[in-house]
Amino acid sequence: MNIERFRVRPGDRSALKRERPDHTGPFTDRASARKHLEKGVERLETLQERLYAQGEHALLLIFQGMDASGKDSAIKHVMSGVNPQGTDVHAFKQPSSEELAHDCLWRAVKALPARGRIGIFNRSHYEEVIVVRVHPEWLGAQRLPAERVTPEIWNERLQDINAFERHLWRSGTTIRKFFLHVSRAEQRRRMLERLDDPAKNWKFAEGDVVERRLWRTYHAAYEKTLAATSPKYAPWYVIPADHKWFAHALIADIIVNTLEALDLTFPTLTRAERHHLARARRALLRDA
Numbered sequence: 001m002n003i004e005r006f007r008v009r010p011g012d013r014s015a016l017k018r019e020r021p022d023h024t025g026p027f028t029d030r031a032s033a034r035k036h037l038e039k040g041v042e043r044l045e046t047l048q049e050r051l052y053a054q055g056e057h058a059l060l061l062i063f064q065g066m067d068a069s070g071k072d073s074a075i076k077h078v079m080s081g082v083n084p085q086g087t088d089v090h091a092f093k094q095p096s097s098e099e100l101a102h103d104c105l106w107r108a109v110k111a112l113p114a115r116g117r118i119g120i121f122n123r124s125h126y127e128e129v130i131v132v133r134v135h136p137e138w139l140g141a142q143r144l145p146a147e148r149v150t151p152e153i154w155n156e157r158l159q160d161i162n163a164f165e166r167h168l169w170r171s172g173t174t175i176r177k178f179f180l181h182v183s184r185a186e187q188r189r190r191m192l193e194r195l196d197d198p199a200k201n202w203k204f205a206e207g208d209v210v211e212r213r214l215w216r217t218y219h220a221a222y223e224k225t226l227a228a229t230s231p232k233y234a235p236w237y238v239i240p241a242d243h244k245w246f247a248h249a250l251i252a253d254i255i256v257n258t259l260e261a262l263d264l265t266f267p268t269l270t271r272a273e274r275h276h277l278a279r280a281r282r283a284l285l286r287d288a
Contacts, residue, residue, distance in 0.1 A: 001025055001253050006237045008230040013223045015238045021183040023240035033245040040252030041081035050264035052086040055116035057262050058173040062121045065180030067208045068190040070244050071122050077248045088113050092123040100141055104128040105164055115172055129157050133221045158228040165234040175234035176258055180241040184215055
């Protein structure tokens with residue numbers, strides 16, 4: 001699959017308009033996409049083992065999107081084969097009073113993966129330039145000095161995010177960011193499904209309908225954010241998400257491609273370490 005066509009180029013504000021949410025790439029149906037996903041998950045499992053054993057790189061995966069765009073589902077299916085011991089999943093909910101008392105990147109820093117691990121952000125520090133931008137009145141809860149809340153605050157935060165992610169890259173963390181691009185019609189269908197299916201009622205919040213009315217405002221905020229924060233070292237990918245089976249296959253391909261580019265290998269043992277292993281083997285054989 002040509003994953004490069006889905007990568008957002010720096011400064012490109014037309015990525016969401018250009019990519020159709022119902023795009024299915026080379027797959028004609030769910031079955032073919034799932035078969036492709038299974039191969040990707042199998043490869044991902046092997047690569048994660050090397051990532052963990054080598055302990056030099058960390059991988060941070062960021063999932064953003066409108067309500068009901070399929071973030072939970074994507075994380076569940078794409079990461080189904082990885083070892084939970086080497087994976088950290090963090091969901092960013094409404095900030096706590098402690099988080100509001102710190103800078104807007106603080107809670108993201110606390111959740112970063114260590115080297116050798118995969119970190120998954122379900123929503124992220126990007127909420128600070130998306131949701132808060134759509135609802136600027138929420139800035140009051142952050143109790144910033146009044147003279148620092150200027151019309152430039154959003155551009156300043158985007159600059160801070162770029163600097164933050166560049167620092168992470170220089171420190172060994174590879175970042176890939178996914179915007180799950182769902183159509184308004186598909187979002188409506190999924191929300192109705194949550195209302196009609198008792199097993200999914202818990203997923204619905206009354207505020208979801210209110211936020212849906214701000215669809216264009218949210219998309220405008222995302223267009224500006226994706227264009228301003230998609231450098232080569234931490235790119236955004238627009239993932240067509242009307243068909244979850246295509247979104248899952250595409251995301252898996254991007255993650256596998258990213259890990260393969262790191263040229264991960266198992267650690268090479270020193271002569272002394274090989275000697276210790278040989279001695280342990282002899283001891284085990286004598287014990288038998």
